[in-house]
Amino acid sequence: MSKKTKTPKRPAPRRSWPMRFIVWGGTLAIWGVIALTALVAWYAYDLPEVADLGAVERRPSVTLIAADGTLLASYGDVYGDMVRVRDLPPHLPHAVLAVEDRRFYTHFGFDPFGLARAMLANLRAGRVVAGGSTVTQQLAKNLFLSPERTIKRKVQEMLLAFWLEYNFSKDQILGLYLNRVYLGAGTYGVDAASRRYFGKPARAVNLYEAALLAGLLKAPSRYSPASDAARSDKRTALVLRSMTAAGFVSAAEAGAALAGKTRGRAAAGNQARYFTDWVMGQVADFIGPVDRDLTVITTLNPYYQRVAEQELAVTLAKQGAKRRVSQGAVVLMQPDGAVRALVGGRDYDASQFNRATQALRQPGSAFKAFVYLAALEAGHAPGERMIDAPLSIGKWRPSNYADKYYGEVTLREAFARSLNSVAVRLNEAVGSAKTAAVARRLGITSDLTLHPSLALGASEVTLLELTGAYGTFANRGRGILPYAIVEIRGPGGAILYRREGGGPGRVVAAAQVDQMTNLMTATVAWGSGKAADPGRPAAGKTGTSQDFRDALFVGFTADFVAGVWLGNDDGTPTEGVTGGSLPARLWRRVMVRAQEGMAPAALPGGEAAAWETMGGPRDPGGGFVGRILRALGVDSDEAAQSPPAPGRQHDP
Numbered sequence: 001m002s003k004k005t006k007t008p009k010r011p012a013p014r015r016s017w018p019m020r021f022i023v024w025g026g027t028l029a030i031w032g033v034i035a036l037t038a039l040v041a042w043y044a045y046d047l048p049e050v051a052d053l054g055a056v057e058r059r060p061s062v063t064l065i066a067a068d069g070t071l072l073a074s075y076g077d078v079y080g081d082m083v084r085v086r087d088l089p090p091h092l093p094h095a096v097l098a099v100e101d102r103r104f105y106t107h108f109g110f111d112p113f114g115l116a117r118a119m120l121a122n123l124r125a126g127r128v129v130a131g132g133s134t135v136t137q138q139l140a141k142n143l144f145l146s147p148e149r150t151i152k153r154k155v156q157e158m159l160l161a162f163w164l165e166y167n168f169s170k171d172q173i174l175g176l177y178l179n180r181v182y183l184g185a186g187t188y189g190v191d192a193a194s195r196r197y198f199g200k201p202a203r204a205v206n207l208y209e210a211a212l213l214a215g216l217l218k219a220p221s222r223y224s225p226a227s228d229a230a231r232s233d234k235r236t237a238l239v240l241r242s243m244t245a246a247g248f249v250s251a252a253e254a255g256a257a258l259a260g261k262t263r264g265r266a267a268a269g270n271q272a273r274y275f276t277d278w279v280m281g282q283v284a285d286f287i288g289p290v291d292r293d294l295t296v297i298t299t300l301n302p303y304y305q306r307v308a309e310q311e312l313a314v315t316l317a318k319q320g321a322k323r324r325v326s327q328g329a330v331v332l333m334q335p336d337g338a339v340r341a342l343v344g345g346r347d348y349d350a351s352q353f354n355r356a357t358q359a360l361r362q363p364g365s366a367f368k369a370f371v372y373l374a375a376l377e378a379g380h381a382p383g384e385r386m387i388d389a390p391l392s393i394g395k396w397r398p399s400n401y402a403d404k405y406y407g408e409v410t411l412r413e414a415f416a417r418s419l420n421s422v423a424v425r426l427n428e429a430v431g432s433a434k435t436a437a438v439a440r441r442l443g444i445t446s447d448l449t450l451h452p453s454l455a456l457g458a459s460e461v462t463l464l465e466l467t468g469a470y471g472t473f474a475n476r477g478r479g480i481l482p483y484a485i486v487e488i489r490g491p492g493g494a495i496l497y498r499r500e501g502g503g504p505g506r507v508v509a510a511a512q513v514d515q516m517t518n519l520m521t522a523t524v525a526w527g528s529g530k531a532a533d534p535g536r537p538a539a540g541k542t543g544t545s546q547d548f549r550d551a552l553f554v555g556f557t558a559d560f561v562a563g564v565w566l567g568n569d570d571g572t573p574t575e576g577v578t579g580g581s582l583p584a585r586l587w588r589r590v591m592v593r594a595q596e597g598m599a600p601a602a603l604p605g606g607e608a609a610a611w612e613t614m615g616g617p618r619d620p621g622g623g624f625v626g627r628i629l630r631a632l633g634v635d636s637d638e639a640a641q642s643p644p645a646p647g648r649q650h651d652p
Contacts, residue, residue, distance in 0.1 A: 061186070062283060062294045064276050067340075067486070070302050073276040076293075080191025082179050083202055085171045091207045092190060093174055094248035095214035099239050101135040102246050105170050109136040109161035136161040139177045178202075183213060184220030197225055207249065207257040211239040233261065272305045274344030274354045279484045286497045287488055294496070297487040304332055304341040307593045315566070315586045316346050323582065324575040325551075328566045329355040330590060331467045335561060337480035337503065340594075342464075353569070360446060360460035361550045361565060364579065365418045365528075366543030367457035369470065370439040372415055372519060375426040376512050377438070382412040382519055386426075388419045393452045398424050401544075401578075415519040416527025418542060420456055427455035441507050442469040443479065457543060467554055467563030473516050473539070474556035476604040477508035513604050520555065521603065529553060532584035534591040536600035542579030549573050553583040558601035560594055562587055 061076040085093055097104050133141070140160035164173055183193035190213055191202040198209055205213065215223050215235035225232040240254040249257075279298055284290055308330040316328060332341040344354035353359070376382075388406045390399065400420050406413070414422035427435050432450040439448060444466070448459045468482040480503050488497040508516075520539030523529040528542045532553055540555015549571050554563040564583040567574060577583075 060290055060293050062280065062290060062296060064279060064296050064298055066271075066298060066300045066302050068302060070271075072271050072298065072300065073273065074186055074196075075276075075280055076186060076290075078185075078187045078192045078196070079179075080187070080189050080193070080195055081201065083175070083189075083191050085175045085178070087203060088178070088190075089203070089205060089210065091243075091249065092202065092205055092210040092213065093178065094246075095207075095210045095239055095243055096174075096178065096217065097135070098242040098246045098248055099214055100138070100217060104135050104174065107134060109134060109158070109165035134161065135177050136164050136173055139173060139180070140164060181217065182220055183216045184224045185226060206262060207253065208236065208240075208260065208262055211243065211257065212236040215239045271302065272300055272342070273348040273352075274356065275300055275305070275339070275342040275484065277352065278342065278344075278354060278357050282485060283488065286485065293491050295489040295493075296485060297489070299338040299340060299484050299486060300342070301340040304594050305343075308332055308341040308343045308590055311586055311589045311593070312343050313346065315582060319582055322575065323577050324568070324573070325566050325577055325582065326568050327355055328564070328586070329359070329463050330586070331356050331464055331482075331563045332590065332594060333467065333471060333482055333561050334559070335471055335474035335476075335480070335556065337468060337471060337475075337482045339464075339482055339484045340560070342484075351569075355565065355569075356463045358462065359565075359569075360462060361552075361567065362459070362545035363457040363461055363466055363552060363554075364543035364545045364550060365420070365423070365457060366466060366541045366552050366554050366579065367439070367459075367461075368415065368418070368423045368455065369473075369516065369520070369541055370442065370444070371423050371427045371430075371435050371455045372411065373442075373508065373512060373516055374430045374435045374438040375411070376515050377509075378430045378434070380411060380426070380429075382410065382415075382515050384411050385409065386411065386414065386422050388414060388421050391421055391424065393424070393428070396452060398453070398456060412519055412522050415541075416522040416525075418523075418528045423455045424452055427452060439469065441479070442472045443481065444469055457545065463552070463563045463565045466552075467561055470540070470554045470556060470563070471561040472508055473513055473520070473604065474558075474561045475503075477506050477510055477513040479504040479507035517603050524555065528578075528580045529555065529584050531580055532588045532591075534588050534595070536595070537603045538591070539603055540587070542584060544578045544580075547573040548576055548578065551577045551579045551581070551583045553579050553587045555587065556603070557591060557595065558603055559598055560591060562590060562594075564590070 059076040061074060061078045063074045063078075064072040066072050137158065140163075168176070179189040179191070181190075182188055183190065185193075185196050187193040187196045189202075190205075193213055193216065194200055194202040194205055194209070197212070198205065202213075212225065212232060212235075215232070215238065218235070221227065223232050223235040237258055240249070240258055243249045244251050244254045275298075279296060283294065283296060287294075312328045312330055316325065320326060327345055328343075329345065330341065330343040331339065333339045342356050344356045344358075345351055385408050388400070388409050390397070390405065398420050401418070405421065406417070406419065409417075409419065409422065411422070411426075413419075432452065432454045435454060436448040436450060444461055446459065446461045446465065448454060451458065464482055468480055471480045471482070472478065483499065483502065485497070486499050487495065490496045517539050520541060521537065523542070524533050524538045524540055529540050532538065532540055532555060534557065536557060538555060538557045540553060543552035543554070544550070550565065550567045551574065552563065552565050554561075556562070564587045566577060566583050566586070
């Protein structure tokens, strides 16, 4: 039997290299598509809800208005009218596209050419100087995503950009971008920014204004005309050149716009920031949580505010370095407590700490008003005589200014000359508890230490509460609560709060109002506060703390109550500044300018004898002689030598 022979197998033909490349390339492409699909699905899994473009979280805006209707400041996120691209002057969207996305109308949401150009520019510069995101990508990020720089955010940004391009027209996408983009100063959208910076709607901007707004997109705070006009103009010039390069305007048009630099007047915003910050801290107390857009009508008078700011600035500029005074504060209110001006420091940008409402300072002899009122209510009288002489209470030995004593004096003279020994004797007679109770009745809310030094203002208070307490005398004995808010309106003008009445009613009897006015008019007419004389009936009191650390003058006329403080945040001594020197003169200048054109009127208790307001016993500075001394700038305030309050800090 014969054996079958096996036929040998032929080897399989080997694929050529081109075929191998095609096979493997196809395989990799398939797996790449699968991986890309999985990656997209992974990042798309937690994409934000995009069905409602209007559901964008933002901080409610609070707009503060002065008593005359002037815009003071805006807090929160401010949006203007929603505008359509076709309703805007063409140069506004053109300016934005020139610097942000020149191929906007031709790409599909992602611009590879723009990205390559940005990468090349960054490589040449060695740092990031350009971005490759399209307007659509920026809109996706602004509407739906956080600003974090991660791969996930970038992928989601591109996915959302494709979604926007698929569902909206180019003009709709550009319109959404122009209405939502942040442009500084709390404004979102070109209309809000145009109203903030130029005082006009976006529909009315000229070429230069349009370029300026487009220039803000890169860095709103850095290029804001409100913070740096020169830098803003330089950035605007760059935008105009970009518009020329993109063919949106001619070189002649850009040159004319740059040469003219015409732009509307900026809306009056961000004024009186110490005042507006103080107001913002009170809004929630009246209406609860701020969860909607609000308009707050305030008591502030822009003219009086400018007067207070200017006069404080002049005082510190002329005398600050020489007298070692670096800070100051001014409060001006009407007798009913309506705050018309409030300055909390020399420079808000340098320090937001409010020295009118937050700083606790020793009032010095300005606190004696409460001591004397307590004594008058206990039966003492302005003409009553007491001995001004050295005294000791335990180990404490208060002294008069320059250790000068007058012997037997009336209470009127002791108050006018700010004699410390008499104030301490009165306080001992009525008791520190009684003095503190009187102070609280008139509106002092800060902690008061029941020690004999209370009579000389050793316990710290704020300038606002001290000025408000003196307002009680100007208000004929009716207590006042300093206030700044007249009305709060919600969306659509709905009234959420409106001030009605206010104040605790009568807290000082008419007889004591007359007596206190008698004492305080003597202080201004011929006493320690004669440098404050505004040329019309006025009353007040000087205050100087130990080592000349704090210097104050607080007083009133028939129309206004004002308080002034000068000193240093860290409590370092000034160069001999007393309440009767720089503060008194600053107070006088503020009051004279504030009451310009107003007819002089009598004070409450104005029936005091004329000789008591023009001069008095042992009065070397009253009448004609006093005016000569004031003209020469002679200081005569008797400083309260009170010890610093232990354990308290003066600075913020």
